[in-house]
Amino acid sequence: MNEIAQLNFALADVLQAFDPYKAGEGFYDTEMADAIYAVHQEDDAEKLAAEIRRIYEHSFDAPMPGGDPIHLAKKLLSIKQTVSCSL
Template sequence: MNETAQLNFALADVLNGFDPFHAGAGFYDTEIADSIYAVHRIDEKNKLAAAIRSIYEHSFDAPMPGGNPTELAEQLLTIKHNSSCSL
């Protein structure tokens, strides 16, 4: 498996635990894919958190009632920066 795929799986693993709308595991496939794409494009924690919030709120057409996108962004960026993958 190539390094980008390994990184994407690691990011997806963290994102699978993020359930801001209390919809349950396995419900956020589209949001996870969009968030992974955002991680590849954005290197600043607050901008990434805003992008993730926007992704989830757009999908549900409602303000995100739970979760901490800033904490999530920090975790995702840590994984990205600790990866040996050069994106």
């Protein structure tokens, strides 16, 4: 498996558990794809968190009621760094 696919699978595993609208795990396929793309574009946790919030709020047309996008962004960037360094 190539390094980008490996990273994407690792990011998807974390994003599967992110359920800010209490819609249920596996409900956010489109948002996950957009968030994974954002991780590839951004290295700053605060900017990534803002982009993740924008992605989810745009999809649901409502403020994000739950979840912690800063914590999520830090975790995703940590995975990005770990997977990139191990390859």
